Amino acid sequence: MSTSSWPRITDLFTTGTGDVALMGAPLGLGSVTPGRCADAPRVVRETLKRFSTYDVETGRELAVRIADKGDAPVAELMPADAFAPVRDHAAHCTASHALTLVIGGNNAVTRPAAHGLGLPLSQVGLITLDAHFDLRGTDEGPRNGNPIRCLLEDGLPGRNIVQIGLAPYANTAAMHRTAKEEGIGVITISDVKKRGIVDVLEDAFVRLSHCPALMVDFDIDVIDRAQCPGAPGARPGGMPVDMFFEAARWVGGHRKVKLADLTEFDPGLDVSDITALTAGRWVCEMLAGFSERT
Numbered sequence: 200m201s202t203s204s205w206p207r208i209t210d211l212f213t214t215g216t217g218d219v220a221l222m223g224a225p226l227g228l229g230s231v232t233p234g235r236c237a238d239a240p241r242v243v244r245e246t247l248k249r250f251s252t253y254d255v256e257t258g259r260e261l262a263v264r265i266a267d268k269g270d271a272p273v274a275e276l277m278p279a280d281a282f283a284p285v286r287d288h289a290a291h292c293t294a295s296h297a298l299t300l301v302i303g304g305n306n307a308v309t310r311p312a313a314h315g316l317g318l319p320l321s322q323v324g325l326i327t328l329d330a331h332f333d334l335r336g337t338d339e340g341p342r343n344g345n346p347i348r349c350l351l352e353d354g355l356p357g358r359n360i361v362q363i364g365l366a367p368y369a370n371t372a373a374m375h376r377t378a379k380e381e382g383i384g385v386i387t388i389s390d391v392k393k394r395g396i397v398d399v400l401e402d403a404f405v406r407l408s409h410c411p412a413l414m415v416d417f418d419i420d421v422i423d424r425a426q427c428p429g430a431p432g433a434r435p436g437g438m439p440v441d442m443f444f445e446a447a448r449w450v451g452g453h454r455k456v457k458l459a460d461l462t463e464f465d466p467g468l469d470v471s472d473i474t475a476l477t478a479g480r481w482v483c484e485m486l487a488g489f490s491e492r493t
């Protein structure tokens with residue numbers, strides 16, 4: 200199949216000015232469960248060759264130009280040392296693009312990515328789709344289990360945060376208490392399944408209406424493990440993958456969203472490319488949402 204007869208998402212990549220910036224943050228060290236999250240940006244770019252630009256559901260052809268801004272040089276670094284490189288790489292992207300997609304890396308990339316918006320944290324709203332609060336202690340420095348705690352300590356107000364998809368028996372009572380005390384919005388996975396993701400996201404955007412800029416952390420472990428084997432933290436009973444895609448398209452469509460990250464994809468755990476193809480489709484859905492921005 201030639202490029203011309205089967206246009207691929209990768210054909211939308213440009214070395215010139217793009218509408219959307221894509222960057223990798225191959226941070227693999229500092230995970231609660233050691234693994235190969237650092238390989239994810241490479242695998243996602245490779246997998247994007249398997250996606251066409253045509254959405255048969257809407258009859259629309261994607262025509263967004265994607266500026267591939269390469270990877271932040273963090274593959275061998277611990278999260279503390281990766282902070283400045285990821286922040287600066289993200290800042291370079293967000294300064295000249297309406298939307299930046301950050302392919303992690305473990306969830307420790309979310310903290311520097313938030314700083315990469317280049318705004319005071321008081322003006323930043325953060326939505327997480329994640330099975331976990333990520334409020335572990337910071338005694339041993341930043342890790343993939345504590346980016347939200349780190350951001351609170353950095354000065355991100357709890358009322359600027361909404362966490363969606365929290366899983367039972369995957370978090371502690373102390374974390375839940377902290378989230379409530381800090382004013383974080385908490386929506387469990389069963390709440391999302393009952394209400395639907397768009398209803399939940401609409402509420403989250405109202406709650407964060409005081410924030411001029413939003414970022415969304417898509418921790419892929421929010422997805423049901425059977426549909427997402429390549430994420431160490433994913434559990435049975437998680438979010439249906441269709442709901443994850445619906446969320447990506449909806450979020451991508453909103454002007455206030457300046458950055459979205461996809462974290463915790465570990466290609467070393469993947470089965471039959473399920474998670475790689477999920478990550479690739481996430482990029483497509485973010486782009487489709489972006490295309491519909493008004």
Ligand SMILES: [Mn+2]
Pocket residue numbers: 306329330331333343418463
């Ligand atoms: Mn997480």
